[in-house]
Amino acid sequence: PRSDYPAYYDRVRAACQAAGFVPRVSHREAQQNCAVLVAAGNGILLTPATFGRNPTPGMRYVPLESAESEGLQAEVWAAWPRVDAHSAAAETLRTIVRSLASTRGQEYP
DSSP states (O other): OTTTSHHHHHHHHHHHHHTTOOOOOOOOOTTOOHHHHHHTTSOOOOOOGGGGGSOOTTOOOOOOOSGGGGGGOOOOOOOOOOOOTTSHHHHHHHHHHHHHHHHTTOOOO
């Protein structure tokens, strides 16, 4: 709903309008999976490019790389409890950070 992320919601609608259409927005119910809804023919889903690395059967992935899509970037936040630097959780976190850095053309220390 717009009330969850008003600025992002408005940017998405503006990009759609600039592309020549006005989306009819549907909201999922609690516990519904957006990708499964799309695969069943219920609309489109804006998702990070990495989502397409493990495609959902029945979905087609199309990159948005136009001037209109510039403002569609979103921040992703993560939180986790303190972990031992040598634990499996710490190694998982390092892998995620390396992956994010490489997608941005950055080196991970």
